[in-house]
Amino acid sequence: MPSNSNEILGKRLLVVVAHPDDESFLVSGTTHENRRRGGVAWLICATAGEHGRAYLQRPVTPAQMKVIRTRELRAVAKHLGVARLFCLGLPDKGVEKRSGALRRRTTAIARDFHPDYILSFGPDGISGHTDHIATGLAARQAARKLHVPFLAFTLPPKLVANAHQWMRKRRKHGSYSDRIHYSKPTVKIVIVRSVKWKAMSLHRSQLRAGRPFDTIPRFAAVEFLKAEYFVSSKGNEDI
Structure with missing residues (x-):
């Protein structure tokens, strides 16, 4: 696998995710390493993840959950040195129905930022979550329109064979696709373990x-x- 970290790091990265904590799970180490090398990252989060209440010890309303998760996301953005954070407030579990709005907003933000790369989900959505898949599609469409290289999140190679088994066990809320095919990574970014651990910890x-x-x-x-892994494509190519 080619390791193109020198080409990708120290650049202008636009990260597009569906829910708070997606960024920590999949790209927090890369975001930190990019900043350490003089790069800048903007982060778009499509929803506030208001239905992600599986592990709370007390009941909360979706409106309360929005506040909690947005606060956690802002703390992570500060921890990682994200230059600008955009919380779009699309409905959790409903991104697919609002994909046009997400595509237009992502395209407008990218036009302002002039990123070197746009990073988001590939067709597998990592877990198969339809919000992830729709978010990745909107980001790829924006990248294609603006002719910006696209990097799709993917799994570490050692995990691909059995990932379907434990990914299904993690499913709590939302709609999922069972047709998941993980692409072979073309980019590997070695990360600082403690940075990613803290980013995940902030989503209490x-x-x-x-x-x-x-x-x-x-x-x-x-x-x-x-490490974090990606599949690269040019702005006018599919993954």
Whole structure:
């Protein structure tokens, strides 16, 4: 696998995710490393994740959950040194129906930012979550329209064979596709473990036992904390 970190880091990165904590799970180490090398990142989050209430000890309303998760996301953005954060407030579990609005907003933000790369979900959505898939499609369409290279999140190579099994066990809320095919990574970014661990820890409302990665096998957590992986494509190509 080619490691194109020198080409990608120290650049202008536009990260587009569906829910608060997606950024921490998939691209927090890369965002930190990019900033350390003099780059700048903007972050778009399509929803506030108001239905992500599986691990709370007390009942809260969706409106309260929006406040909680947005606050957590802002803390992560500060931790990672994100230059600008855009919380779009689209309905959790409803991104697919608002994909046109997301595409237009993402395109407008990208025009202002002039990113070197746009990073988001690939067709698998990592977990198959339809919000993830719709978000990635909108980001790819924006990248294609503006002729910006696109980087799709993907899994560490060692996890691909059995990922479907434990990914399904993590499913709590939302609609999921069972047709998942993980693409082979073309980019590997070695990350600082402690940075990613803290980013995940700041999403306290999403931690089952107060610890990051408690809902996935230990061997998978080890791989996620070593490096982050992407599939690259040009702005006019599909993945």
